[in-house]
Amino acid sequence: MSLIPLRPGMTPATAAERSDAARNRERLLAAAREIIQEGGAQALTMDRLAERAGVGKGTVFRRFGSRAGLLLTLLDDSEAAFQERFLFGPPPLGPGAPGLERLVAFGAARIAYVVEFGDLVLAAENASRSSRFEVPAAALWHRHIEVLLREEGFTSDPWLMAGSLGAALDPGRLLNLVRVHGITADRLAASWQDLVTRVVKGA
Amino acid sequence: MSLIPLRPGMTPATAAERSDAARNRERLLAAAREIIQEGGAQALTMDRLAERAGVGKGTVFRRFGSRAGLLLTLLDDSEAAFQERFLFGPPPLGPGAPGLERLVAFGAARIAYVVEFGDLVLAAENASRSSRFEVPAAALWHRHIEVLLREEGFTSDPWLMAGSLGAALDPGRLLNLVRVHGITADRLAASWQDLVTRVVKGA
Incomplete structure (x- = not known):
């Protein structure tokens, strides 16, 4: 890849x-x-x-x-570093761990990332003209979740399920939970782990 | 209620x-x-x-x-009718069916609603100054999903899990899937059913 x-x-x-x-x-x-x-x-x-x-x-x-160009460049640098970690870094975020463990680690890393770069993520989202669903980075996380679901033998519409799971990691949503509702990153990561474990093991 | x-x-x-x-x-x-x-x-x-x-x-x-006020009034009327159906209407959307069946029906009804009122939902979202996470209608769906999860004996952070599930029904996300990716309402409803069934029965 x-x-x-x-x-x-x-x-x-x-x-x-x-x-x-x-x-x-x-x-x-x-x-x-x-x-x-x-x-x-x-x-x-x-x-x-x-x-x-x-x-x-x-x-x-x-x-x-422009200022928007500057914000996007900053965010691209951070995204590229994050991307590097989950595609090529050490397990469990990177390759080498089972799909479910990587899914759990991906959510936790994503939550930590959004908490760290929150202001930048929101500013770039507002500065950008493309839909929040069509940015290349979002397409890559979506694909990453789908690949890990398939690795776990998930066969019932993994593309759509990956999108539903990814929606739980929407940066605006996570920041709202942290900033408006005072939810900690640990509590968000625990609920994400529960969600993906149930989806992979359930039914 | x-x-x-x-x-x-x-x-x-x-x-x-x-x-x-x-x-x-x-x-x-x-x-x-x-x-x-x-x-x-x-x-x-x-x-x-x-x-x-x-x-x-x-x-x-x-x-x-204003035009924004008109759009919000139109949407409020539609929301109130939808709200009426899932709080007081016939089962499985309304009371009388088990929690999981009501969750499945809620997602299907919500998807149909967004497909029908999509333009209005997006226009009102843009016209409104409040965050898409803090509108009263969104708080009510969130609460509704939480109550149904609890009815099914879901005890591990049902408030946060309800929010994650609700994110899969985000109107902007659903409309993007329908309009940009050509996903049918039936396919969306099937994937929602799979998601909530796994979350309720899984782990």
């Missing part, structure tokens, strides 16, 4: 983007992450980023196009 | 809203439903409604406040 590029042409380094350019990009993204860590996603403006990174505003706009 | 008013003060008739006024309201809503049936929710404007119902534009604005 190969990595699906999350935003084709944006994240992967092109031939022109080497050494200095790549270092500058990393420096800008690191500065952007610092700003978000200190004041949330709403604190991240193109002006503040230019100031923090000690570059001209023009450089920031040339690099990311 | 009593009916939760979906938009307090909007739908229930007040003392001043009687006979003639109530008839006028019904006539306007019927005209609005006709317009939507013919051209989708985007065809429904305050101008067109006034013209269709043969009243002045001022009357329409006085009655509904």
